[in-house]
Amino acid sequence: MIALLCAVVTCVGLHVSSAVFLADQLKIKVREVSIGFGPVLARFGRVTLRPFLFGGSVRFKDSEVESIDPDDMHDAFDAQPLAARLAVGASGCIALVLVAVATLRLDGLRAFASGFMQIVSGAFSPLCDAQELLAQMHLASTTLPFVSLLGLTAAKFAALNLLPSPATNGGFLIRTAFLRTRLFRRWPSRMTSLCEVAYLGLLLSWLCALLVYLTQSGAIDLHMLTGK
Secondary structure, X not given: OHHHHHHXXXXXXXXXXXXXXXHHHOOOOEEEEEEEEOOOOEEEOOEEEOOEEEEEEEEEOOOOOOOOOHHHOOOOHHHOOHHHHHHHHHHHHHHHHHHHHHHHOHHHHHHHHHHHHHHHHHHHOOOOHHHHHHHHHHHHHHHOOHHHHHHHHHHHXXXXXXXXXXXXXXXXXXXXXXXXXXXXXXXXXXXXXHHHHHHHHHHHHHHHHHHHHHHHOOOOOHHHHHOO
C-alpha cells in the first residue's frame, strides 16, 4: 500500500505542476499552488503544502474572483484566448494520460477509458463493485513494478479528474468552453449545486468503500478504534 500511496502523491504533483508549467509558459499569473487538502502546514513562495496529499489545485489571477485594474489584465487567466485556457485546464490530465501510455502502452489507454465507468459503478455499489476494484488495485500495488503501478494510478487519476463536476478539471473545461455563450447564461445555478453534491456523494461513497475494505482486510482494527 505504501507504493500505491507514493504513486498517488506522484500523480498529484505531476497533475498540478503540469498546469503551473504551462501557465508560466503562457505568461499567466499563478497566485497559489496548493498541494494536498486541509489546513496549511507550510508555505514556500506561491506553493502551499497541506496534510492530505490526495489532490491539489492552482489559483490563477482572474477577474472573476478578484478585482483587477483593466490596465493590468494582460496576465489574468480570463483574459487569455479560449484555446490557452482550455490547454491549461487540460494539461494536468493530459500529462497523466501520457505517463499511463509511456509506462503501459495501449493498456494505459484502456485503463484510462475504463476508469470513468469503474469510478461511477464503484460509487453506486460501494459494498460490491468498489470492493472488487479496490482488491484489484491492492493486488496491483503488491505485484506490479512501481513504474507500472504509477502508470495505472495515473490513468485512473486522470479519469477521476475529468468527471463533469465543478470540483474537477472536467467541470472546469466545460465551464471554460461555455462561459461566454448564451447556453452558460441559461444554465441554472441549482444544477451546478446538484453536480457538486453528486461529486461529494461519489467521494464519500468511495471513502466508505475504502474503510470497509481496509477493515475486512485487517488493515484497520475496529476494536482498537472503538476501544473494545
